[in-house]
Amino acid sequence: MAGLLHLEIATPERLLIKEDVAEVYIPAKEGMIGILPEHAPLLSELGVGELTFVKSSGRGGLFVAGGWVQILNNEVRVIADRSENVAEIDTARAEASLKRAMERLAAPSTAGVDVARAINSMRRAEARLACTRSK
DSSP states (O other), X not given: OOSOEEEEEEOSSOXXXXXXXXXXXXXXXXXXXXXXXXXXXXXXXXXXXXEEEEETTEEEEEEEEEEEEEEETTEEEEEEEEEEEGGGOOHHHHHHHHHXXXXXXXXXXXXXXXXXXXXXXXXXXHHHHHHHHTO
């Protein structure tokens, strides 16, 4: 494949991806970013969602939540607070987390719920489930 980007995706615990790809789509804090070779330099906060990439053997994807992405000289470096390969996502756990968050948000004042934390939990669970549905 001509015109490639070097992609590295890591969390504080492990390196998930280190390979050359043709394009990358990243859920940034303010929306999706599409990255092709020769992209302008960029530093952005990661959002929550599915990060996808295209390589010679096909399409790949990961769930990411929080962290940073740097694009510089055809290198894309992602440091994610949380990341999972789509195959590693526990659908039952994500569904239970989504249900728990929605219950907390339904009656936040009666249970002394941290609303921001419940909303973030709900978003992560929804994104994990969306990743599993897209495959």
